[in-house]
Amino acid sequence: MYKTLNIPLEASQLAIKNDLLSELKVFLSLKFQAGDGQIRSSEIDYSVLSELSGFKDKRTIEKHINTLLDLNWIGKDDTWTFIRSFERIRSNLKATSRTAVEIRPQDIATIHEFLLGAKIGHSARAKRYARKKPGAKPKSKQLSGKAYKPSQISCSLIGEWFGYSPSTASRVKQRAKAIGYLDYTHQSKELDILQADLSAYMKSMGVDREYIFFHKRKPHVRLTDRFIIGENDLHQFAFKTRCEL
Numbered sequence: 001m002y003k004t005l006n007i008p009l010e011a012s013q014l015a016i017k018n019d020l021l022s023e024l025k026v027f028l029s030l031k032f033q034a035g036d037g038q039i040r041s042s043e044i045d046y047s048v049l050s051e052l053s054g055f056k057d058k059r060t061i062e063k064h065i066n067t068l069l070d071l072n073w074i075g076k077d078d079t080w081t082f083i084r085s086f087e088r089i090r091s092n093l094k095a096t097s098r099t100a101v102e103i104r105p106q107d108i109a110t111i112h113e114f115l116l117g118a119k120i121g122h123s124a125r126a127k128r129y130a131r132k133k134p135g136a137k138p139k140s141k142q143l144s145g146k147a148y149k150p151s152q153i154s155c156s157l158i159g160e161w162f163g164y165s166p167s168t169a170s171r172v173k174q175r176a177k178a179i180g181y182l183d184y185t186h187q188s189k190e191l192d193i194l195q196a197d198l199s200a201y202m203k204s205m206g207v208d209r210e211y212i213f214f215h216k217r218k219p220h221v222r223l224t225d226r227f228i229i230g231e232n233d234l235h236q237f238a239f240k241t242r243c244e245l
Contacts, residue, residue, distance in 0.1 A: 001032050001033055001035060001048075001105070002031075002032050002035065002105075003104070003105075004102050004103060004104050005028070005031060005032065005102070005103055006086075006100035006101065006102055006103075006240055007028065007086060007100055007101060007103050008086050008089065008090045008095060008097070008098070008099070008100050009097065009099045009100060009101050009115070009118055009119065009122060009239070010090075010095040010096065010097040010099065011086070011089050011090040011093045011095035012024060012111070012115055013115055013119060013161060013162060014093040014094070014095055015089075015093060016112060016115065016162045016163065017161075017162055017163035018093065018163075019163075020071075021111075021112060022053075022055070022064050023064050023067050023068055023071065023073070024111065025052075025053040025054065025055070025064075025108050025109065025111060026049065026053050026055070026061055026064040026065060026068060027068055027073050027074070027083070027089075028052070028053075028103070028108050028111070029048070029049045029052035029053045029108055030044070030049065030065075030068075030074065030081070030083050031083050032052060032105050032108075033045060033048055033049065033052075034081070034083045037082065037083050037084075037085070038080050038081065038082045038083065039080070039081050039083070040079060040080060040081075041076060041079065041080065041081045042079075044081060046058050046061060049061050052105050052108045052109065053108060053109060054108070054109035054110075071092065072084065072088075072092070073088070073089055073092070086100075098241050099122065099239055099240075099241060100239065100240050100241070101115075101118045101122070101237055101238065101239050102237070102238040102239075102240075110175075110179055110181075112162075112172060112175075113172060113175050113176035113179050113181050114176075114181055114235075115162075116158065116162070116172055116173065116176045116181065116182065117176050117181030117182040117235060117237065118181075118237045118239075119161060120153060120182055120227050121182070121237045122237070122239055123153070124227070125239070152187070152223070152224035152225065152226055152227075153224065153225070153227055154166070154224045154225075155167075155169040155170045155173065156169070158172070158173065173225075180234050180235055181234070181235045182227055182228075182234065182235075183227070183228045183234055184225040184226060184227040184228065185225065185226050185228070186222065186225055187222070187223040187224065187225065187226055188213070188215075188220045188221060188222050188223055189220060189221050189223055190215075190218050190219070190220050191218070191219045191220060191221055193219065195219060198212065198219055207221060
Protein backbone atom coordinates (compact mmCIF):
# COMPACT_ATOMS: atom_id res chain seq x y z
CA MET A 1 0.00 0.00 0.00
CA TYR A 2 1.26 3.47 -0.88
CA LYS A 3 2.43 5.76 1.94
CA THR A 4 1.29 8.88 0.05
CA LEU A 5 -0.32 9.76 -3.28
CA ASN A 6 -0.20 12.91 -5.39
CA ILE A 7 -3.83 13.64 -6.23
CA PRO A 8 -5.03 16.29 -8.72
CA LEU A 9 -6.16 19.31 -6.72
CA GLU A 10 -8.68 20.80 -9.16
CA ALA A 11 -10.22 17.44 -10.12
CA SER A 12 -10.68 16.55 -6.45
CA GLN A 13 -12.28 19.92 -5.85
CA LEU A 14 -14.63 19.37 -8.82
CA ALA A 15 -15.57 15.94 -7.47
CA ILE A 16 -16.93 17.65 -4.37
CA LYS A 17 -18.63 20.28 -6.49
CA ASN A 18 -20.34 17.47 -8.45
CA ASP A 19 -21.56 15.78 -5.26
CA LEU A 20 -19.02 12.94 -5.53
CA LEU A 21 -17.32 13.38 -2.15
CA SER A 22 -18.22 9.88 -0.93
CA GLU A 23 -17.13 8.30 -4.20
CA LEU A 24 -13.84 10.22 -4.04
CA LYS A 25 -13.15 8.82 -0.57
CA VAL A 26 -13.77 5.23 -1.69
CA PHE A 27 -11.81 5.71 -4.92
CA LEU A 28 -8.75 6.99 -3.03
CA SER A 29 -9.07 4.20 -0.47
CA LEU A 30 -9.00 1.68 -3.33
CA LYS A 31 -6.10 3.54 -4.95
CA PHE A 32 -4.01 3.27 -1.81
CA GLN A 33 -4.84 -0.41 -1.38
CA ALA A 34 -4.39 -1.44 -5.04
CA GLY A 35 -0.80 -0.25 -5.27
CA ASP A 36 -0.08 -0.80 -8.98
CA GLY A 37 -3.57 0.24 -10.12
CA GLN A 38 -5.22 -3.16 -9.98
CA ILE A 39 -6.21 -5.63 -7.31
CA ARG A 40 -7.88 -9.03 -7.30
CA SER A 41 -11.51 -8.41 -6.43
CA SER A 42 -11.36 -11.25 -3.91
CA GLU A 43 -8.44 -9.53 -2.15
CA ILE A 44 -10.13 -6.17 -1.57
CA ASP A 45 -9.96 -5.64 2.18
CA TYR A 46 -13.20 -3.96 3.21
CA SER A 47 -11.90 -3.37 6.72
CA VAL A 48 -9.10 -1.24 5.23
CA LEU A 49 -11.57 0.56 2.95
CA SER A 50 -13.75 1.26 5.97
CA GLU A 51 -10.84 2.55 8.03
CA LEU A 52 -9.57 4.84 5.29
CA SER A 53 -12.88 6.13 3.91
CA GLY A 54 -14.66 6.45 7.26
CA PHE A 55 -17.67 4.40 6.06
CA LYS A 56 -18.46 1.68 8.59
CA ASP A 57 -21.12 -0.23 6.66
CA LYS A 58 -19.84 -2.55 3.94
CA ARG A 59 -23.09 -2.04 1.99
CA THR A 60 -22.38 1.70 1.85
CA ILE A 61 -18.92 1.06 0.44
CA GLU A 62 -20.30 -1.38 -2.12
CA LYS A 63 -22.89 1.21 -3.20
CA HIS A 64 -20.14 3.77 -3.82
CA ILE A 65 -18.04 1.15 -5.66
CA ASN A 66 -21.00 0.55 -8.00
CA THR A 67 -21.21 4.31 -8.63
CA LEU A 68 -17.47 4.35 -9.38
CA LEU A 69 -18.06 1.60 -11.94
CA ASP A 70 -20.84 3.66 -13.54
CA LEU A 71 -18.51 6.67 -13.62
CA ASN A 72 -15.75 4.50 -15.13
CA TRP A 73 -13.39 5.59 -12.36
CA ILE A 74 -12.80 1.88 -11.80
CA GLY A 75 -13.31 -1.20 -13.98
CA LYS A 76 -13.75 -4.92 -13.35
CA ASP A 77 -13.49 -8.27 -15.04
CA ASP A 78 -14.04 -11.74 -13.63
CA THR A 79 -10.87 -11.56 -11.53
CA TRP A 80 -9.54 -8.03 -11.23
CA THR A 81 -10.68 -4.58 -10.16
CA PHE A 82 -8.86 -1.84 -12.08
CA ILE A 83 -8.39 1.57 -10.48
CA ARG A 84 -8.24 4.21 -13.23
CA SER A 85 -5.44 6.76 -13.39
CA PHE A 86 -5.75 10.24 -11.96
CA GLU A 87 -5.36 11.56 -15.49
CA ARG A 88 -8.53 9.67 -16.46
CA ILE A 89 -10.37 11.22 -13.51
CA ARG A 90 -9.03 14.67 -14.35
CA SER A 91 -10.26 14.30 -17.92
CA ASN A 92 -13.59 12.88 -16.79
CA LEU A 93 -14.24 15.92 -14.58
CA LYS A 94 -12.90 18.34 -17.22
CA ALA A 95 -10.24 19.69 -14.89
CA THR A 96 -7.57 21.74 -16.67
CA SER A 97 -4.97 22.20 -13.93
CA ARG A 98 -2.24 19.58 -13.46
CA THR A 99 -1.35 20.75 -9.97
CA ALA A 100 -1.30 17.83 -7.52
CA VAL A 101 -1.11 17.73 -3.74
CA GLU A 102 0.36 14.99 -1.62
CA ILE A 103 -2.15 13.14 0.55
CA ARG A 104 -1.69 10.50 3.24
CA PRO A 105 -4.08 7.58 3.91
CA GLN A 106 -5.22 9.21 7.15
CA ASP A 107 -6.36 12.30 5.24
CA ILE A 108 -9.00 10.48 3.18
CA ALA A 109 -11.76 10.42 5.79
CA THR A 110 -11.40 14.21 6.19
CA ILE A 111 -10.53 14.96 2.56
CA HIS A 112 -13.14 17.72 2.34
CA GLU A 113 -11.31 19.70 5.01
CA PHE A 114 -7.93 18.61 3.63
CA LEU A 115 -8.75 19.97 0.17
CA LEU A 116 -9.93 23.29 1.59
CA GLY A 117 -6.59 23.70 3.35
CA ALA A 118 -4.72 22.69 0.19
CA LYS A 119 -6.77 25.01 -2.01
CA ILE A 120 -6.18 28.00 0.25
CA GLY A 121 -2.52 27.10 0.69
CA HIS A 122 -1.90 26.79 -3.03
CA SER A 123 -3.80 30.01 -3.73
CA ALA A 124 -1.66 31.84 -1.15
CA ARG A 125 1.51 30.36 -2.58
CA ALA A 126 0.58 31.27 -6.16
CA LYS A 127 -0.22 34.86 -5.22
CA ARG A 128 2.98 35.19 -3.20
CA TYR A 129 5.09 33.97 -6.11
CA ALA A 130 3.20 36.08 -8.65
CA ARG A 131 4.09 39.22 -6.69
CA LYS A 132 7.77 38.35 -7.16
CA LYS A 133 7.50 37.44 -10.82
CA PRO A 134 4.38 38.70 -12.63
CA GLY A 135 2.76 36.12 -14.89
CA ALA A 136 4.86 33.23 -13.59
CA LYS A 137 3.47 29.98 -12.24
CA PRO A 138 4.39 28.93 -8.69
CA LYS A 139 7.40 26.65 -8.40
CA SER A 140 6.78 23.01 -7.52
CA LYS A 141 8.34 22.99 -4.07
CA GLN A 142 6.94 21.94 -0.74
CA LEU A 143 5.88 24.78 1.52
CA SER A 144 8.46 25.55 4.17
CA GLY A 145 7.63 26.62 7.68
CA LYS A 146 7.11 30.20 6.53
CA ALA A 147 3.77 31.89 7.01
CA TYR A 148 1.83 32.40 3.81
CA LYS A 149 -0.75 35.11 4.23
CA PRO A 150 -3.14 35.11 1.29
CA SER A 151 -5.67 37.72 0.40
CA GLN A 152 -8.72 37.58 2.58
CA ILE A 153 -10.88 34.65 1.51
CA SER A 154 -14.60 34.83 2.13
CA CYS A 155 -16.98 31.98 2.83
CA SER A 156 -18.84 33.01 -0.32
CA LEU A 157 -15.70 32.38 -2.41
CA ILE A 158 -15.08 29.04 -0.68
CA GLY A 159 -18.68 28.13 -1.47
CA GLU A 160 -18.08 28.94 -5.14
CA TRP A 161 -14.97 26.76 -5.17
CA PHE A 162 -16.77 23.69 -3.86
CA GLY A 163 -20.38 24.34 -4.86
CA TYR A 164 -22.15 24.99 -1.60
CA SER A 165 -23.53 27.80 0.55
CA PRO A 166 -21.44 30.26 2.61
CA SER A 167 -22.88 28.75 5.81
CA THR A 168 -21.65 25.28 4.80
CA ALA A 169 -18.29 26.82 3.88
CA SER A 170 -18.06 28.29 7.36
CA ARG A 171 -18.65 24.88 8.97
CA VAL A 172 -16.07 23.15 6.74
CA LYS A 173 -13.60 25.94 7.49
CA GLN A 174 -14.09 25.49 11.24
CA ARG A 175 -13.60 21.73 11.00
CA ALA A 176 -10.45 22.18 8.90
CA LYS A 177 -9.04 24.51 11.55
CA ALA A 178 -9.88 22.06 14.34
CA ILE A 179 -8.11 19.22 12.48
CA GLY A 180 -5.06 21.40 11.76
CA TYR A 181 -5.19 21.78 7.97
CA LEU A 182 -5.35 25.57 8.19
CA ASP A 183 -5.53 28.48 10.57
CA TYR A 184 -7.23 31.83 10.35
CA THR A 185 -7.90 34.88 12.43
CA HIS A 186 -11.17 36.74 12.67
CA GLN A 187 -11.19 40.37 11.67
CA SER A 188 -13.68 43.04 12.62
CA LYS A 189 -14.21 46.78 12.59
CA GLU A 190 -15.82 48.98 15.23
CA LEU A 191 -18.71 51.01 13.81
CA ASP A 192 -18.81 54.67 14.66
CA ILE A 193 -22.59 54.75 14.90
CA LEU A 194 -25.22 54.70 17.62
CA GLN A 195 -27.11 51.49 18.32
CA ALA A 196 -30.32 53.26 17.28
CA ASP A 197 -28.83 53.81 13.82
CA LEU A 198 -27.70 50.19 13.40
CA SER A 199 -30.72 48.97 11.43
CA ALA A 200 -30.42 51.84 8.95
CA TYR A 201 -26.68 51.14 8.60
CA MET A 202 -27.20 47.45 7.86
CA LYS A 203 -29.88 48.23 5.28
CA SER A 204 -27.83 50.89 3.53
CA MET A 205 -24.65 48.78 3.51
CA GLY A 206 -26.37 45.47 2.75
CA VAL A 207 -24.94 43.83 5.89
CA ASP A 208 -26.76 40.83 7.41
CA ARG A 209 -27.41 40.78 11.15
CA GLU A 210 -25.17 37.73 11.60
CA TYR A 211 -22.15 39.91 10.75
CA ILE A 212 -22.85 42.37 13.57
CA PHE A 213 -21.76 41.84 17.16
CA PHE A 214 -21.20 44.00 20.23
CA HIS A 215 -17.97 44.39 22.18
CA LYS A 216 -17.85 46.69 25.18
CA ARG A 217 -21.28 47.92 24.11
CA LYS A 218 -19.91 49.09 20.78
CA PRO A 219 -21.27 47.63 17.51
CA HIS A 220 -18.72 45.84 15.33
CA VAL A 221 -18.99 44.31 11.87
CA ARG A 222 -17.24 41.04 11.08
CA LEU A 223 -14.82 41.25 8.19
CA THR A 224 -13.42 38.49 6.02
CA ASP A 225 -11.15 36.05 7.85
CA ARG A 226 -7.41 36.12 7.23
CA PHE A 227 -5.95 32.68 6.60
CA ILE A 228 -2.46 31.56 7.60
CA ILE A 229 -0.94 28.38 6.18
CA GLY A 230 2.36 26.75 7.09
CA GLU A 231 3.20 27.83 10.62
CA ASN A 232 2.43 26.84 14.21
CA ASP A 233 2.99 23.15 13.34
CA LEU A 234 0.04 23.07 10.95
CA HIS A 235 -0.17 20.61 8.09
CA GLN A 236 2.47 21.17 5.43
CA PHE A 237 1.01 20.75 1.95
CA ALA A 238 3.33 19.52 -0.80
CA PHE A 239 2.42 20.46 -4.37
CA LYS A 240 3.77 19.32 -7.73
CA THR A 241 2.76 19.44 -11.38
CA ARG A 242 1.59 16.10 -12.69
CA CYS A 243 3.05 15.01 -16.04
CA GLU A 244 0.74 14.49 -18.98
CA LEU A 245 0.53 10.88 -20.04
